[in-house]
Amino acid sequence: MKVQVDDLKGLPHHRLDFVFREELSETQAIKPAVGELSAMWSASGVRVEGQIKTLLKLNCDRCLNPYFQSLSIDIDERFVPNSYLVIPEEGKNEKHDGELLRDDFVEPLPDDGILDITDVVYQAVTLATPTYCSCGDECPGPPERATGGASGGKATAKSGAGGSKTDDRPIDPRWKNLKTLFPNEDSKENS
Numbered sequence: 654m655k656v657q658v659d660d661l662k663g664l665p666h667h668r669l670d671f672v673f674r675e676e677l678s679e680t681q682a683i684k685p686a687v688g689e690l691s692a693m694w695s696a697s698g699v700r701v702e703g704q705i706k707t708l709l710k711l712n713c714d715r716c717l718n719p720y721f722q723s724l725s726i727d728i729d730e731r732f733v734p735n736s737y738l739v740i741p742e743e744g745k746n747e748k749h750d751g752e753l754l755r756d757d758f759v760e761p762l763p764d765d766g767i768l769d770i771t772d773v774v775y776q777a778v779t780l781a782t783p784t785y786c787s788c789g790d791e792c793p794g795p796p797e798r799a800t801g802g803a804s805g806g807k808a809t810a811k812s813g814a815g816g817s818k819t820d821d822r823p824i825d826p827r828w829k830n831l832k833t834l835f836p837n838e839d840s841k842e843n844s
């Protein structure tokens with residue numbers, strides 16, 4: 654979506670309220686970014702503000718599982734005429750009245766007089782997307798390495814509940830007595 658600065662000048666209060674609703678490709682947003690924004694023109698430039706909501710699909714950096722995170726961003730971006738912008742020069746730190754330093758939220762008005770609102774929203778969503786992703790307090794933590802090969806034998810021996818072959822614990826004394834009570838039973842089975 655684009656807004657012409659000249660159009661704003663012709664509106665009552667130099668203000669345009671509009672509903673923004675666009676898919677943002679190349680971001681992690683899986684729903685369209687939607688919100689009500691307004692663009693206001695004044696002698697010192699154009700201010701775009703409002704709120705944008707969307708839903709991100711992220712991958713947890715710990716458990717690597719995908720999860721969803723809703724995003725609600727306050728937009729407040731100013732476009733000022735180039736003469737208002739001061740790019741700090743080396744050894745010159747003084748700032749004159751009415752001049753603004755270039756930062757993330759102040760940009761020069763484009764020469765063609767067309768504001769790219771999509772780009773404003775796109776940058777806001779990109780900035781608000783976390784760099785470290787965590788699925789939350791319920792995170793199961795790093796996944797166990799699925800080797801499937803060498804450690805397989807160990808796992809089955811552990812899970813074989815009835816198997817006493819590998820059990821090298823000393824025989825319970827009471828069980829010893831039972832064995833001596835029925836020596837014939839034991840020898841029958843073995844022959």
Ligand SMILES: [Zn+2]
Nearest residue numbers: 713716788792
């Ligand atoms: Zn997680």
